[in-house]
Amino acid sequence: MTNNLKETKISSGKTVSKVDEQAQHYDMIVFCHLRWQFVYQRPQHLISRMAETMKVLFIEEPWFDPQNESSGKLIVINENLHVLQPNVTNIESIAAIIPSYVKNKSIAVGWFYSASFCPLLETLEFDTIVYDCMDELSLFKGAPAHLIDQEKYLMANADVIFTGGKSLFESKNQLHSNVHCFPSSVDEKHFGQALSALSVPADIDIQGPIVGYYGVIDERIDLDLLQETAKKLPNVSFVMIGPLAKIEEADLPQESNIYYLGMKSYNELPNYLKAFDIAMMPFALNDATKYISPTKTLEYMAAKKPIISTKIIDVVRDYSICVSLIETADEFAEEISFLLDQSDIQSMNIEYQKILKKTSWDATTEKMKSILKSFAK
Structure with missing residues (x-):
């Protein structure tokens, strides 16, 4: 992640002429429910690559500080990629501050990660509307009931829909005529650093x-499974990394x-992954995980780590040949013991390499760009 970020604040009380001096031309505006400086995942991988050839404004969900007179905080990641944290009370209010930051009235691409931003479609003009559906957010804990209707509206207006996995594709493909499946990919070189002489952090x-x-620790993790397995294997250390x-x-x-090490930066993850003897994905099987396609599966593979996972649908059908699948704490404990005892991992690595050869975030981005070009006016 980028350090020493520049910040520009534009006051809502400035005159139009001064605001225009700050406003810039953008080729793409991205609307995302995830903070750019949170866990580095699909949006960051794709949008940072899109920004190599397009100027992008990445807009997060609002934060509101009544003591702060600025309309938002603009974080400059690099010359072509800016992140806006709107200081407004709700998503609808974002439309009013957009002219303070965006010079052009018509934006080539509007890229949505969450349907909660769909009210902005009524006030902003996009040549092409993209819905990159990485999760079924309506099934997540605390999701508002109206999110389902908002997604229907977004899909009705979208020119193209990308999905983060096969299960999501099968779901959305029934509702739109132009849906493309782009499962989570990997920066193999980055996570392959775990195979080198990296230092292992002191806290692991x-x-x-x-x-x-490693990853977000939320309602998608089967905490009971983790605890019961830890009890069965007191000599094994279970490490959870993430917010x-x-x-x-x-x-x-x-x-x-069981050790909780907190959130680590994307750049630090290979150092921590190096310390793993086995990588795990102890996901609960619930509504929130019904359509997930975990990015970390391929990242674990790039580091050549044996992987144990619960039976997430997309993991089962894509990776069952080389990922150990379990349901219970007994099975989890047995598989850990088996993997720790076995010394021949050559066949596992061969399967990993076959899978990794077929995907990269660079290739995924280029394919998406090719699709976008077909809509260019």
Whole structure:
């Protein structure tokens, strides 16, 4: 992630002429429910690459500070990629501040990650509207009931829909005539650093074999499964890396061999992954995981780590040949013991390489750009 970010604040009280001096021309505006400086995942991978040839404004969900007179905070990631954190009370109010930041009235591409931004379609003009559906957000904990209707509206106005996995594709393909499946991909070179002489961070210098996870820790994680497995294998260390979302620290299972290391930057992840003996994806099977296609599966593969996962639909059908699939704590414990004992991982690595050869974030971005060109006016 970029450090030493520049920040530009535009006051809502400035005159039009001064605001125009700050406003810039953008080729694409992205609307996203995830913060750019949160966990580095699909939006960051794709949009940072899109910004190599387009000037992009990435707009987050509003934050509102009544003590702050500015209309928002503009973070300059690089010359072609800016992040706007709107200081407004709701999404609808974003439309009023857009002219303070965007000079052109007509924007070539409007790129949506969440249908909650669909009210902006009524006031902003886009040549092409993209819905990159990476999750079924309406099934997530705390999702507003009207999000389903908002998605119907967004899909009715979208020119093209991309999906983050096969299950999502099958769902959306029934509702739109131009849906393309682009499962989560990988920067193999980045995570392959775990195979080199990287240093292992001090906070993961933990005794015993390490079974590790990194990513958001939320309602999608089967915390009971994690706790029961940890009890069965007291000599194995279970490491959870990532921020909490929609759950509290009090919800986390507390065992002497479960470690919570907090959120780490994207650049640090290979160092932590190097310390894993086994990589895990202990997802609960619930509404929130029904359509997920975990990005970390391929990242674990790039580091050549044995992987154990619960039976997420897209993981089962795409990776069952090389990922150990489990349902219960007994099966989880047995598979950990088996993988720690076996020394021949050559066949696993061969399968990993076959899978990794077929995908990269660079290739995915280029294919998406090619589709967008067909809409260019």
